[in-house]
Amino acid sequence: MKYISTRGNAPELAFDDVLLTGLAADGGLYVPKEVPQYSLEEIESWRDLSYTELAHKVIYPFVEGCVDSDALKGMLEAVYNNDNFGHKAIAPVQQIDHNEYVLELFHGPTLAFKDFALQLLGRLLDYVLEKRQEKVVIMGATSGDTGSAAIEGTKACKNVDIFILHPNGKVSEVQRRQMTTVTGDNIFNIAIEGNFDQAQDMVKASFGDQSFLRGERKLVAVNSINWARIMAQIVYYFYSSLNLGGPLRPMAYSVPTGNFGDIFAGYMAKKMGLPIEQLIIATNENDVLHRLMANNLYKVESLKHTITPSMDIAVSSNFERLLFDLYDRDGLALADLMNKMADRSQPVELSEENLGKARDLFDSYAVDQDTTVATMKEVFAETGYLLDPHTAIGVKAARVCRRNPRIPMITLGTAHPVKFEDAVNRGGFDMPKLPHHLADLMEREERLAILPADLKTVQDFIAKNTFKD
Numbered sequence: 513m514k515y516i517s518t519r520g521n522a523p524e525l526a527f528d529d530v531l532l533t534g535l536a537a538d539g540g541l542y543v544p545k546e547v548p549q550y551s552l553e554e555i556e557s558w559r560d561l562s563y564t565e566l567a568h569k570v571i572y573p574f575v576e577g578c579v580d581s582d583a584l585k586g587m588l589e590a591v592y593n594n595d596n597f598g599h600k601a602i603a604p605v606q607q608i609d610h611n612e613y614v615l616e617l618f619h620g621p622t623l624a625f626k627d628f629a630l631q632l633l634g635r636l637l638d639y640v641l642e643k644r645q646e647k648v649v650i651m652g653a654t655s656g657d658t659g660s661a662a663i664e665g666t667k668a669c670k671n672v673d674i675f676i677l678h679p680n681g682k683v684s685e686v687q688r689r690q691m692t693t694v695t696g697d698n699i700f701n702i703a704i705e706g707n708f709d710q711a712q713d714m715v716k717a718s719f720g721d722q723s724f725l726r727g728e729r730k731l732v733a734v735n736s737i738n739w740a741r742i743m744a745q746i747v748y749y750f751y752s753s754l755n756l757g758g759p760l761r762p763m764a765y766s767v768p769t770g771n772f773g774d775i776f777a778g779y780m781a782k783k784m785g786l787p788i789e790q791l792i793i794a795t796n797e798n799d800v801l802h803r804l805m806a807n808n809l810y811k812v813e814s815l816k817h818t819i820t821p822s823m824d825i826a827v828s829s830n831f832e833r834l835l836f837d838l839y840d841r842d843g844l845a846l847a848d849l850m851n852k853m854a855d856r857s858q859p860v861e862l863s864e865e866n867l868g869k870a871r872d873l874f875d876s877y878a879v880d881q882d883t884t885v886a887t888m889k890e891v892f893a894e895t896g897y898l899l900d901p902h903t904a905i906g907v908k909a910a911r912v913c914r915r916n917p918r919i920p921m922i923t924l925g926t927a928h929p930v931k932f933e934d935a936v937n938r939g940g941f942d943m944p945k946l947p948h949h950l951a952d953l954m955e956r957e958e959r960l961a962i963l964p965a966d967l968k969t970v971q972d973f974i975a976k977n978t979f980k981d
């Protein structure tokens with residue numbers, strides 16, 4: 513499998529280089545040159561596979577040539593098991609109404625969907641770095657969930673230092689503590705005096721110019737700009753569909769969306785042959801994607817801090833991967849569009865043709881904070897099931913946008929409500945208990961550095977702590 517950049521002007525890479533590269537040299541994102549395709553018969557033959565076995569079927573073609581099949585099997589077995597994920601089904605489906613489901617993706621160590629990819633990414637990194645005898649620096653931006661999942665997934669890696677930037681005061685207390693209480697000399701949490709977009713911009717700028725690492729270390733991405741994240745997230749679309757009678761009946765998915773990674777994984781599953789009738793982009797009030805879909809106007813507004821902090825993202829990185837397909841994979845044309853989009857003061861329109869293609873593929877809906885809480889209450893009253901607020905946004909969007917009630921509607925349950933005290937309190941619910949492994953989280957000692965949202969200051973901090981010996 514070879515990978516190409518969305519901006520058409522960077523070398524083709526194999527999986528191991530893509531894993532270690534983050535942004536392509538031309539500023540684009542790597543995508544597979546060819547997407548594996550499966551017939552309905554073949555997908556149907558996977559029906560009785562365990563999560564681990566299915567993950568091998570889906571993931572192996574993307575890593576073939578770089579990761580040995582048995583080694584991948586070993587990694588998947590080490591990740592998707594009942595010691596690591598607090599549910600034997602790994603990604604169970606919970607019914608909340610007739611033909612309406614929540615795909616619970618929060619049974620991993622940090623209680624959010626990020627564990628599915630980042631637990632595996634840590635093992636892939638170890639495998640590739642051991643082979644190459646290289647050391648790297650991980651740099652990631654988080655609006656709350658990626659950070660702890662990245663730290664948990666990579667803290668045992670021998671050859672990495674980890675630097676995670678989060679917006680100071682804008683993640684929940686549980687989210688912050690899940691990052692800042694993990695001990696390890698190679699783990700650094702940076703709370704920047706700014707928002708997620710600023711953190712993400714600093715990460716991207718650092719990938720573009722890594723001279724602060726003196727040519728001695730490479731930067732590795734743990735955000736969904738890293739293809740390995742998307743690849744691992746494709747699996748649960750296949751798994752949930754097969755569990756509910758797919759691929760012989762189509763499914764619809766509603767996906768709480770911020771950086772467009774999780775829904776892009778759903779789009780990939782569809783391209784690979786999984787019958788997906790509807791994909792819904794569900795956003796909070798940071799709704800740049802919904803506004804683009806509704807009005808053909810791409811205009812980044814200033815970020816609003818909400819009760820769904822993980823989706824407080826205005827610049828949605830993975831949308832570029834979709835645009836690449838909408839532009840018939842014409843990287844140079846896309847590079848032009850991305851340059852226009854980079855000037856955030858100017859609105860950008862898609863051509864009518866490309867907007868039409870996007871609307872054929874996706875529906876979209878934006879949910880405000882009161883409606884989010886109202887949806888949590890509604891579902892709780894109907895079923896006794898407490899949604900996390902991000903998932904509630906997905907459920908609301910599903911209920912509004914659903915095209916065909918005969919098709920199972922699956923909302924991705926992206927996090928556990930225990931992480932989001934504000935929303936739980938606003939709904940007047942009893943706070944759920946933290947699971948056993950996090951029971952003393954609120955008493956653990958925290959370690960973090962608070963820095964201004966200034967690229968040089970952040971890079972100096974990283975360099976100082978990377979080259980401390």
Ligand SMILES: Cc1ncc(COP(=O)(O)O)c(C=O)c1O
Binds near residue numbers: 624770773927
């Ligand atoms: C709980 C939760 N829901 C939804 C999202 C949005 O996912 P994505 O950024 O892949 O669109 C995130 C963050 O990424 C998240 O942490």
Ligand SMILES: N[C@@H](CCOP(=O)(O)O)C(=O)O
Binds near residue numbers: 656823
């Ligand atoms: N919502 C994320 C933000 C980063 O998104 P990613 O999927 O690209 O890592 C978070 O919670 O950190």
